[in-house]
Amino acid sequence: MSEERERLKYKLYYAACTGMSISLYTMLSELDINEANQLLNENLSDDEGQECSPLVAAARCGHEKVIRILLNKFNPDIEQEGVVKFDGYVIEGATALWCAACAVTSGADVNHSTKTNSTPLRAACFDGRLDIVKYLTCHKADIHLANKYNNTCLMIAAYKGHVDVVSFLLRNGANPNERALCGATALHFSAECGYLEVVKELLSYNAIFYANDTGMTPIKSAAERTQQKVVAYLVERPEISKEEQVEALELLGASLANDKENYNISKAYKYLHQAMALRFSDPDRPIMKPAVPPIPAYENWVETQTLPELEAIAGNTNSLHMEALVIRERILGVHNHELPHPIIYRGAVFADNARFDRCLELWLHALKLRQKNHIPVVKDLLRFAQVFSQMLHVGVQVTYVQVIEVLAAAIIELERNKEKLAKPGPKDEPETVMVICCFMYKILDEIESNLTTTLYILTILTKLMKKCNEEEKFNVRRMVFALNQLQLTLRNGQTLLHLACNAETPVDDFHTNDICKFPCAETTRLLIRCGANVNAMDNERNTPLHVIVNYHKAISDFLTLHSIITDLTENGAHTDIVNNKGETPLESSTTGSVAEIILKTQIKISLKCMAANAVKVNNIPYRGLVPSGLDEFIELHGKGIERWETYKAELNTL
Numbered sequence: 001m002s003e004e005r006e007r008l009k010y011k012l013y014y015a016a017c018t019g020m021s022i023s024l025y026t027m028l029s030e031l032d033i034n035e036a037n038q039l040l041n042e043n044l045s046d047d048e049g050q051e052c053s054p055l056v057a058a059a060r061c062g063h064e065k066v067i068r069i070l071l072n073k074f075n076p077d078i079e080q081e082g083v084v085k086f087d088g089y090v091i092e093g094a095t096a097l098w099c100a101a102c103a104v105t106s107g108a109d110v111n112h113s114t115k116t117n118s119t120p121l122r123a124a125c126f127d128g129r130l131d132i133v134k135y136l137t138c139h140k141a142d143i144h145l146a147n148k149y150n151n152t153c154l155m156i157a158a159y160k161g162h163v164d165v166v167s168f169l170l171r172n173g174a175n176p177n178e179r180a181l182c183g184a185t186a187l188h189f190s191a192e193c194g195y196l197e198v199v200k201e202l203l204s205y206n207a208i209f210y211a212n213d214t215g216m217t218p219i220k221s222a223a224e225r226t227q228q229k230v231v232a233y234l235v236e237r238p239e240i241s242k243e244e245q246v247e248a249l250e251l252l253g254a255s256l257a258n259d260k261e262n263y264n265i266s267k268a269y270k271y272l273h274q275a276m277a278l279r280f281s282d283p284d285r286p287i288m289k290p291a292v293p294p295i296p297a298y299e300n301w302v303e304t305q306t307l308p309e310l311e312a313i314a315g316n317t318n319s320l321h322m323e324a325l326v327i328r329e330r331i332l333g334v335h336n337h338e339l340p341h342p343i344i345y346r347g348a349v350f351a352d353n354a355r356f357d358r359c360l361e362l363w364l365h366a367l368k369l370r371q372k373n374h375i376p377v378v379k380d381l382l383r384f385a386q387v388f389s390q391m392l393h394v395g396v397q398v399t400y401v402q403v404i405e406v407l408a409a410a411i412i413e414l415e416r417n418k419e420k421l422a423k424p425g426p427k428d429e430p431e432t433v434m435v436i437c438c439f440m441y442k443i444l445d446e447i448e449s450n451l452t453t454t455l456y457i458l459t460i461l462t463k464l465m466k467k468c469n470e471e472e473k474f475n476v477r478r479m480v481f482a483l484n485q486l487q488l489t490l491r492n493g494q495t496l497l498h499l500a501c502n503a504e505t506p507v508d509d510f511h512t513n514d515i516c517k518f519p520c521a522e523t524t525r526l527l528i529r530c531g532a533n534v535n536a537m538d539n540e541r542n543t544p545l546h547v548i549v550n551y552h553k554a555i556s557d558f559l560t561l562h563s564i565i566t567d568l569t570e571n572g573a574h575t576d577i578v579n580n581k582g583e584t585p586l587e588s589s590t591t592g593s594v595a596e597i598i599l600k601t602q603i604k605i606s607l608k609c610m611a612a613n614a615v616k617v618n619n620i621p622y623r624g625l626v627p628s629g630l631d632e633f634i635e636l637h638g639k640g641i642e643r644w645e646t647y648k649a650e651l652n653t654l
Contacts, residue, residue, distance in 0.1 A: 005039075013044045016054035016070075019063035024054070028074060040076040049090065052082025059096040060084050067096070079112060091118070111140075117147045125153040125169070128162035133169075143174050151180045159189035163197045166190075176207040183212035191218040191234070194227035199234070209239050214336055219244060223251035224338055226262040242278065246287055249275035251331050257324035258342035265317055268324060276310050292330050297343070297365035298322045303330070321346055335373055340366040344380075356391050360402055363387075367409055374416070378449045381410050382508060385456035390511040392463065400464050400472055403457065404479070410454045411483055417447045418486055448490050454483065455499050455523065456512055462522035463515070480530035493538035494547075500524045501548040501564055519551055521563035534573040541579040542588075544568055549589040558594065565598045 008027065015024035028036045045051040050060075055076045058066040070076050081093045095112050113119050121141040124132040137143060146152045154174040157165040166186070170176060179185055187207045190198035199218075211217045219240060222230040231252050235245045253271030256264050279287040294300035301322035304310040313319040325343060332339050347362035363383065370377050384406045391398050420443050458480065465473055489495050499505045505518040524544075528534060535543055548564045551557070569575065576584055589596060 009039055009042060009044055012039060012054050013046070013057060016058040016063065016066050017046075017061055019058070019061065019066055021063070021065040021069050024066060025069050025073065033074070037075045040070065040074055041080055043080075043082055048085060050082070050084050052084055052094070053077075053080045053096075055096045056080060056082040056084065056094065060094075091123075092116075095120075111142050111145060113145070113147075116149075117145070119145050119153075121145070122147065122153050122156055125157040125162065125165050126160055128157070128160060128165055130162070130164050130168060133165055137172060143169055143172055146178070146180075149181050150178070152178050152186070154178070155180060155184075155186045155189050158186040158195065158198050158202065159193060161190070161193060161195035161198055163195070163201055166198050166201050170201065170205045176202050176205045177210070179210065179212075183210065183214075184216075185210055185218070187218040188212060188216070188221050191227065191230050192221035192225045194222070194225070194230055196229050196233060199230055203237070215333065216336075217244070219248045220251060220331070223248045224255055224332065226252065226255050226259050228252065228267070243287060246275050246278050247331055249278065250327050254324035254327035254331070255342065257320055258328070258346050260341075260345045265320060269314055269320060272320075272323070272327075273307070273310060276304070276307050280307065290330070292326070295326065295329065295365070297361045298325050298329075301326050303327065334369055337373060337375060340369050340375075343369075344383075351387055351390075354394075354396075356387065356396055359387060360384075364402070364405060367406070371409060371412060376446060377409065377413055378446050378453075381406065381413065381450060381453045381457075385453050385460065385516075386508065386511045388460045389456070389513075389515040392460065393511060393514040398460070398464060400461075400468055403461055403464060404472075404475065407454070407457050407461065407476075407479055410450060410457055411479060411486075413450050414447070414454065414483070414486055414488055417443055417450060418488060421447070444491055447488055451488060451490060451496060452499070452506060455496055455505070455518075456508070456516045458496075458500075458526060459516045459520050459523045462520070462526055465526075477526075477530050480526060484527065484531045484533075487533075489538070493540075495532065495536045495538075495544075497524065497527045497532040497534065497536065497544045498538055498542075498547055500527055501544045501568075503551050503553070519548055519560055519564055521560045521567070524564050525567050528567055528571050534568050534571050535577060537577070537579075540581075541577075543573065543577050543579075543585065545573045545575065545577075545585040546579055546583075546588050549585045552590070555594060561594065562598050 012024060012027060014020075015027070028040075031039070040054055043051050043053055050057070052060070053076065055067065055070050055078065058070065071078070079095055081095055083090065083092050084094045085091070093113075093116075111119055111121075119141065121133060121136045121143065122145075124136060143153050152174065154166065154169045154176065155178070157169060176186055185207065187199065187202050187209070190202060209217050209219070212221075216224070219231060219234040222234065231248055234240060235248055240248070249271045253268045253275065255268075256262060256271065257268035279289075289303055289305060292303070294302055299322055301319075303323060303326050304313065310323075313323065325346065328342065329339060343362050343366040347359040347366070350356070350362065351359040363380070367377060367380050367384075370380060388398050388403060388406075421440070461476060465476060468476070483496070487495075490499075494502070499518065500523040501519045503519055507513045507516050507518065534545075537543055545565070545568050548561065548568070551561050553561075575586065578584055579588060581588070586596060
């Protein structure tokens with residue numbers, strides 16, 4: 001009966017999504033009215049990640065006939081909330097009204113908000129539906145309601161470039177100078193996105209050139225995003241001082257010189273020249289550039305100070321690139337989150353031209369900037385592993401100093417990941433639970449990525465350590481020890497040592513797999529020597545020894561298998577620990593006699609292990625009766641009478 005009901009529920013949802021109003025009505029009319037209403041008020045999850053009722057689904061897809069049938073013939077909960085996808089964004093707590101304004105005539109609250117305080121009017125402004133915006137405001141929708149970031153309807157319409165909606169909102173009293181929590185106004189959003197007509201409309205309603213919390217004014221935001229038309233218009237505005245004009249033109253030129261999407265070196269030079277000319281337009285009161293210390297990553301480049309100096313480098317693209325990077329850092333400041341992107345782009349161009357030295361200098365500088373501002377560097381760390389691997393593969397020298405600097409950054413990042421995991425935020429409010437869950441999921445994703453990348457870095461380091469002096473080797477081991485002390489694992493409980501022993505450890509396929517292959521005996525040895533727990537168990541209670549004995553290339557890669565098993569056992573790995581299946585490493589082995597032979601030569605069962613096994617096998621009470629330190633040790637051993645018989649048989653073969 002329940003299966004039939006679930007099938008019917010799916011059919012109703014599908015009919016609502018696809019606009020099959022007649023089919024929907026036919027199915028519902030054959031049911032008891034109470035049963036029909038109950039089905040209509042239940043959410044269903046689809047393959048696109050949405051979870052909502054038929055009414056919300058129909059409203060989201062714009063099927064007016066379906067909505068009218070549901071509202072006129074049945075009694076669905078018009079305030080029922082769901083999860084929908086809207087222009088690529090996942091919206092929690094969305095109602096039918098939020099998706100389609102035609103539910104208003106049935107009495108829905110036009111100001112009903114989502115979990116983030118987004119209203120139906122805001123959704124209509126986002127999509128540029130002036131007709132729905134007018135309809136909702138006629139039914140008393142509040143144009144002043146902002147979301148939890150204090151982002152207003154006017155701001156979202158300006159951000160999306162819907163000038164007709166912007167004009168309507170302004171005519172109806174929307175405040176052009178309302179500021180979001182980040183300090184930005186609608187003028188910021190329209191300027192940085194390049195919507196000149198929206199910018200003009202906002203200024204006609206006396207929009208003010210505020211700076212946001214990072215010191216960015218609308219004209220600076222437009223310049224940083226290479227919005228040439230907006231900058232050209234704004235520099236002529238009376239509100240913009242001469243100093244601001246110079247700064248905007250310099251930032252525009254500097255950004256065009258190193259922008260991945262809009263790179264144009266000739267226009268970059270044009271705007272830099274225009275800015276320099278403006279600096280000296282009044283010979284009696286020239287605007288001199290402030291002195292800034294040279295930055296090694298930019299070749300210690302010193303900015304040009306005069307027109308002749310700038311004109312002298314007009315034909316030298318590298319000089320212009322460095323000039324531009326210095327200008328961006330001077331104007332934006334080291335705490336601006338947008339500063340690193342062009343630095344990384346310029347470094348990537350160097351890498352593409354096999355200028356790995358310059359690539360690494362720029363990327364290391366960008367890495368420091370991001371970590372200084374607590375910006376996640378997941379992709380940055382992987383980028384280093386890729387370029388180091390590429391360099392080693394083609395025979396270019398990779399230096400100890402470069403790799404150790406990246407390892408240090410990786411450890412810092414993992415420490416921050418661990419801190420975030422321990423302090424996700426307050427959980428006393430029910431509406432924050434979903435947000436916290438999403439946050440935790442994101443942090444776990446970052447930990448998994450960072451751990452895997454760190455493993456690549458360690459593997460690369462092992463290939464350099466042969467040429468390191470004792471002080472450098474000690475420094476590596478000190479850092480790896482600190483890394484092991486973090487005790488971070490993947491979701492499945494696998495540690496770095498598990499991963500180093502595991503043939504199934506994922507390896508990035510952009511150059512990294514040319515150098516990093518697992519299991520890796522050298523990486524395993526480094527981790528063990530630096531304090532990795534050789535008896536750590538994953539979620540299936542598998543130890544690194546359980547993992548390595550299942551290496552499917554046991555014969556062709558015998559040396560790796562033998563080396564890792566030997567290193568593990570000689571450093572205290574228990575050969576009698578059982579996993580969730582009750583299997584020791586020897587019993588779980590799929591490599592046949594190869595691992596068996598190696599293991600049997602390494603088995604050294606202590607009296608302590610025998611006693612622990614006997615306690616577990618015979619179900620002898622021990623908790624609270626033995627020293628607390630023995631509890632965990634006993635828990636590692638034995639499972640069932642069959643396990644004990646196998647255990648005794650193993651002893652007899654020794």
